[in-house]
Amino acid sequence: MKLRVLAVDDSRTMRGMLDAALRDAGFEVRLAEDGIEGLERLNEEMPDIIITDINMPRMDGFGFIEAVRAERRYRGLPILVLTTESAPELKARARNAGATGWIVKPFDEGKLAVAIERVATV
Amino acid sequence: MSMNELREGFFQECEDLLEALSDGMAVIDAGNADSDTLNAIFRAVHSIKGGAAAFGLEALVEFSHAFENVLDAARADRLTLQGEALALCFRAADRLADLVADARADQPSDSAASATLIAGLDRLLGAPSDAPPAAPAPPADEAVAPAFTPLSAPVSFDLPAKKGGAPAAAPDAAGGMSHYCIRFAPSRETYATGNEPALLFRALAAMGDLSVKADLSRVPPLLEMAWDEGYIIWNLTLHTRAGEDRLREVFDFVEGACNLDIRRLDAATLAGPQPGPAGAPGGTAADAAAAPAPATPSPAPDTVATDEPAARPGQGAPARATIRVDLERVDRLINLVGELVINQAMLSQSIDEANLPSGNGVDSAMGQLRQLSSELQERVMAIRAQPVKPLFQRMSRIVREAGHASAKLARLVTSGEATEVDKTVIERLADPLTHMIRNAIDHGLESPEARKQAGKPPEGIIRLSAGHRSGRVVIELSDDGAGINRARVHETAVARGLIAPEKDLSDEEIDNLLFMPGFSTSPEVSALSGRGVGMDVVKSEIQRLGGRVTLASMPGRGTTVTISLPLTLAVLEGMVVEVAGETLVVPTTALRETLKAAAADVQRIGAHGWFIAIRGGFVPIVDLGAELGFQPGPEGFVGRVLLLIESGSGRRAALAVDRVLDQREVVIKGLENNYGHVPGIAAATILGNGRIALIIDPDEISAAPAPGPGAAAPRPALATAAGA
Structure with missing residues (x-):
């Protein structure tokens, strides 16, 4: 069975890249444009893991993660944050919001797969 | 989706992002810098950077990073965008657009121009210019990204098998096997963030020979147990060729959210390791350095955390619901609808000629068909129509550059940007408009001193407006400069043999002499307007679009050029x-x-x-x-x-x-x-x-x-x- 990934990013390019890389790495992919849409897709798709950007309009990544974690059944759902920085304070911030881990952009297929396999399993 | 399509998609997205950036800059320029706007322009630059990094466009990454830092400081209120800082940001936005264009065309960029601006942007942040640019974080991460190669190390821990070829540790550069003792005590936070120790162990097992022991000494009786607390302490020993940084990489996500102690053991201490923060076995200097007590985030360079959002949900403009369609499909549709309209007219004519008795029902049905097909045509044409806004935005850059080049103060004021015009018309308007604006600044506006003497503010205003007027699109470009010097225009026209010397011309006629081929009033060639390409070229280009151009001038008050265009070229x-x-x-x-x-x-x-x-x-x-x-x-x-x-x-x-x-x-x-x-x-x-x-x-x-x-x-x- 394939892992189902919900990828949330407001950038069309980034969604395309995620989609291509994740599919190539053997994952099932669902996409959303921002936190609000991410929450909508979450209940429909029941993903095994979420990958989300931080800077997004309407609802940003932190707001999205908090909203996901606020639901009891998603308390243990792995959530990876996409970031361009590996600054410690950013990691602390992501963790405080409830993120499981992070992926530093630019990513490649291998990097994505390593990060995902470290937090999610079928 | 192929890489090429993704890349093309990125550049299309860049167009939107640059537009959003330009919009936001205009709002800030107008003195309305609110946090939504600052966040929106930050996001635009940030997204360009992210995409550029993905495609390895280093010049673009480096530049957008420097720009992004400044915008981040602005949205965190550490910097106010006004005066020189704002001017610099405008130039940076222009440069960013150039870099995107160069990257798209696969052309090398003017790196000197970028470097100067980057230095300027860094100075805004008060960063000493000799500091290494905090720029591309990627390389460091790239180096860490493990490139696993298979290694036939025995795996002693029964873990869910990883799919795909068993990835294992690559021999460490340092070579040789090392023994690590890891004490890992997950906390409540480790679990609350969705981390799963077993998966970390799986990753470690892939690196070498792993054994895992659970220390249950802290586990309380069931009734006293908090459901979400971590009580088990895991003692791991790993026999591997991988370096310690690789081990820490595995714990990257939980470091700081757990109690973690990693030690490298020499052969002597291997016998009976008693891992624990207290009884630290004596080690080499390297060991000591490698074993910071319960991992706290190590002090790191003071990087700006750019992913920090200053505002929460609801920020920014609502996303436009749009789809991208191949232009050819639209044109085919327009063509078909055109045929339909013609067909309807033919049918209508045949019915007229058939002389049907009145009250036959065909006439009213025909009337409805006529109405429907003409509305259909209108709607279909509207698909090709696009707001003139991006075009106007490009012009603000022309004004800045032309003002700079001619040492005049000029400011562009636009209105009616939402007016829609056929896509092709917009594309072909860019050159004539650019030329007219350069003309307006070069020849129209006076120098700041001359303006002061004339009782005008030193900064000249170039107004660009668009609107619909009686079924056509009217674009007006006006300046508040000195107006046309009619005596000189007349003189020049006579000197060039364009008109007979004795000919008596009205003011309007003299103004329109400017559109005559080969006319140029500027005695010297200006770097800005050049010579040879005159208003006559502007006029013929506009006429080729089915448009008309007229000019009106008031001495001392300025000049207005009016372009009237058809709604569509079809x-x-x-x-x-x-x-x-x-x-x-x-x-x-x-x-x-x-x-x-x-x-x-x-x-x-x-x-x-x-x-x-x-x-x-x-x-x-x-x-x-x-x-x-x-x-x-x-x-x-x-x-x-x-x-x-x-x-x-x-x-x-x-x-x-x-x-x-x-x-x-x-x-x-x-x-x-x-x-x-x-x-x-x-x-x-x-x-x-x-x-x-x-x-x-x-x-x-x-x-x-x-x-x-x-x-x-x-x-x-x-x-x-x-x-x-």
Whole structure:
């Protein structure tokens, strides 16, 4: 069975890249444009893991993660944050919001797969 | 999706992002810098950076990173965007657009220009310029990204097998096997963030020989247990070639959210390791350094955390719901609808001719069909229509650059940016508008000192507006400069032999001399406006778009250029005329007036040249029927209808036709693709009766060498070109 990934990013390019890389790495992919849409897709798709950007309009990544974690059944759902920085304070911030881990952009297929396999399993 | 498509998609997205950036900068420039705006422009630059990094566009990454840092400081209130800082950001936004364009075209960028701006941006943040740019974080991470190669290390821990070829540790550069003792005590937070120790162990097991022991000493009786607390302490030993940084990488996500202690053991201590923060076994200096007590985030360089959002949900403008469609599909649709409209007209005509008894029901149905098809046509045309806003935004850059180059203070004020115009028209307007704006700043605006003396603010205003007016799009460009120096224009025109010295011209006529070919009032060649390319080129380009351009000037108050354009290029308003039994269409944009030739006005000059005297000037008569080969040579113009046209280059001609039938909009059908170019003919259309009518090309037909050998003949026509 394939892992189902919900990828949330407001950038069309980034969604395309995620989609291509994740599919190539053997994952099932669902996409959303921002936190609000991410929450909508979450209940429909029941993903095994979420990958989300931080800077997004309407609802940003932190707001999205908090909203996901606020639901009891998603308390243990792995959530990876996409970031361009590996600054410690950013990691602390992501963790405080409830993120499981992070992926530093630019990513490649291998990097994505390593990060995902470290937090999610079928 | 292929990499190429992704890349193309990225550049398309960049267009939107640059537009959002430009929008936001305009809002800030107007003094309304709120956090939504700052966040929006930050996001735009941030997204460009992210995409650029993905495609390895390093110059773009480096530049957007520097720019992003400044915008991040601005949204965190550490920097106020005004004055010099704002000007620098505008230049940075322009540069960013250039870098995107260069990357798209796969061209090398002007790295010196980028470097200067990056240095300037860094200075805004007060960063010492010699500090290494905090730029591309990627390389460091890239190096860490493990490139696993298979290694046949025995895996001693029973873990869910990883799918795909068993990835294992690559031999460490340092070589040799190391033994690590890891004490891992997950906390409540480790689990609350969705981390799963077993998966970390799986990753470690892939690196070498792992053994795992659970220390249950802290686990309380069930009744006292908190459900979400971590009680188990895991003691791991790993026998691997991998370096310690690779181990820490595995714990990256939980470091700081757990109690973690990693030690490398030498052979001596291997026997009985008692891992624990207290009884730390004596190690080498390297060991000591490698074992920071319960992992706290190590002090790291003071990087700016750019992913930190300053505002929460609800920020920014709502996303536009749009889809991208291949232009060719739209054009095909427009064409089909055009055919439908023609068909409907043919049907309508047949019904009229059938003389059906009244009250037959066909008439009202026909009326509805007519209404529907004309609305359908309108709507379909609207698909190609786009707001002029991106075009106007590009112009603000032209104003900045032109102001800078000519040492004048200029500011662009735009209005009506939402006005929609056909995509092709917008694309082809860019050059003429650029030229006109440079002209307005170079020749129109006075120097700041001169403006002060004239009692004006030192900064000149260039106004660019768009709007719909009676079924056409009207674009106005005005400056508040000195206005046209009519005496000098007149003088120049005489000096260049463009007009007769004694000719008395109205102010408006003098102003429009600027559009004459070869006219340029600036005595010296300016780097900005150049020479040779004058307003005449602007005019002919606008006319080629089916537009008209006029100019009005008030001495001391400024100049206004008005461009009026058709809503679409697919439809043209034309005069339907009959010549030798054939039906032709003359575009009304070129049409100045229609007249009937009186005998006294028509004169023959030379062997074949016929002219008509109009208000003191001579205009060559072109017999359309003869010119297009419908009938033999010209004769007897007296009493025939003459259409006075003016071509894009200002050349005038009187087209002799038999009858004027109608004035209406016609759908343009290109001939060139299927038939080739026909001199004097621009295109064709299909009339309501199903017949094809050719559309005249005013430029070519008026350039036709009607007056045979009479070399002097064109002269009088030229001399009166501005006299209309």
